[in-house]
Amino acid sequence: MGRAALSEQEIQSFRDRLVEVATRLFVRDGHSGVTLRAIAREMGCSPMTPYRYFRDRDEIFAAVRASAYQAFADAQEAAITPDQSPLERLAALGEAYVTFAIESPDAYRLQFSLSQPSADGYPEVREGELLAWMPLLGAVQAAVASGDLEGDPQILAHLMWSSVHGLVSLHLAGKLVMGPELDELLPHLLTTLMLGSQQRPADLVGATLQGITT
Amino acid sequence: MGRAALSEQEIQSFRDRLVEVATRLFVRDGHSGVTLRAIAREMGCSPMTPYRYFRDRDEIFAAVRASAYQAFADAQEAAITPDQSPLERLAALGEAYVTFAIESPDAYRLQFSLSQPSADGYPEVREGELLAWMPLLGAVQAAVASGDLEGDPQILAHLMWSSVHGLVSLHLAGKLVMGPELDELLPHLLTTLMLGSQQRPADLVGATLQGITT
DNA sequence: ACAAAAAATTTACTGTGTCCAGTTAATTCT
DNA sequence: AGAATTAACTGGACACAGTAAATTTTTTGT
Structure with a gap:
């Protein structure tokens, strides 16, 4: 034919x-x-x-975004090792999150900038989002199962994700120039979140995380 | 002439x-x-x-951004009343923050979207940022002074700001569709942050904030 | 009334995403 | 092998953007 x-x-x-x-x-x-x-x-x-x-420019950018998510998900996966305790794993994921954002600010912007067209209608993007989300959710579930944290894993994971995202986001937007810097804030953020999410003696959790994140 | x-x-x-x-x-x-x-x-x-x-388009947008910051700062100021306890004030500021972002998503995007040109070289924008920042910093300082929170006020305020910003940011980007919603997450975030930032009995602080944010 | 200077507009240039008509090239039927 | 068909690609337009340069309009002092 x-x-x-x-x-x-x-x-x-x-x-x-x-x-x-x-x-x-x-x-x-x-x-x-x-x-x-x-x-x-x-x-x-x-x-x-x-x-x-x-189809058009937007679809091109959706593909680029999906690819960025893939790279991001890989970085998250790579931060996980079998020998970590749940809390250590959470701290490692947070570290990897921030490291990725710092080293690939453009990719990060592409994924999370507010003025990005929404992922609706681009299933590959949604898929990438989910993929990037799984490691954190898994770690939080493990931490709850082991008793290191208390609460609904979905909610806890969202809190951690959004908090770290907010921190990174403000850093990349250049709004952390006055006062403390990212390096100083991240450990504080992680310990504060952990402390606020469990019943254990504060110094124990704090010490564990300080050892990881500094 | x-x-x-x-x-x-x-x-x-x-x-x-x-x-x-x-x-x-x-x-x-x-x-x-x-x-x-x-x-x-x-x-x-x-x-x-x-x-x-x-001078050019960027300067126009800088002016619009500065104006958006002004409105935002006003909303923050309006959330403060003299009779609030430090923790209540913090919760009220968080509420006002989220409310502003929800009701004026474009203004919020304009201020905080990552793909915004930086504020360097636009002193009015920097000024607006500072203005919007003061109420929160003041409330945190009061909370530390009264013993409701422990730690460096600058750091604590940054943690709260960035956490709430992250939450709102993900919501506006349409990334909270799976699982819990903003309304559910915000109280959790605030209580978690407070609990993680003080030594008081958890149920006391938790009860105070739950009463405010729901 | 006139001249000069500042404000405002018109015109034009470059660069964007995208539509459309025409062209090229590959495959299959005769 | 040759012709027909059809998808892939190209090049040229168009409408829109920001903005530089030239031009016109408006206002003011003499």
């Missing part, structure tokens, strides 16, 4: 390459440096070619 | 009107709806006229 349609494999490969290029541009030139035309120039194709593989 | 230069008063009045118009557009059409041309159309002047009063 006619020309064969692109195979799933070809489509995926083009998409992957484009996401890679877009990410590089993002890191190099920041948010406003990533234009369809710049991507196309960098890929050696016409500005319209990407439209065969993505 | 020639024509008189614009008085300081005229300049300020034009700027104020423009910020007002821009804010309205922001609320109505969202981030991408606010263009210089739309502002000019709405103000009944040519697209170039604003350039007499602002």
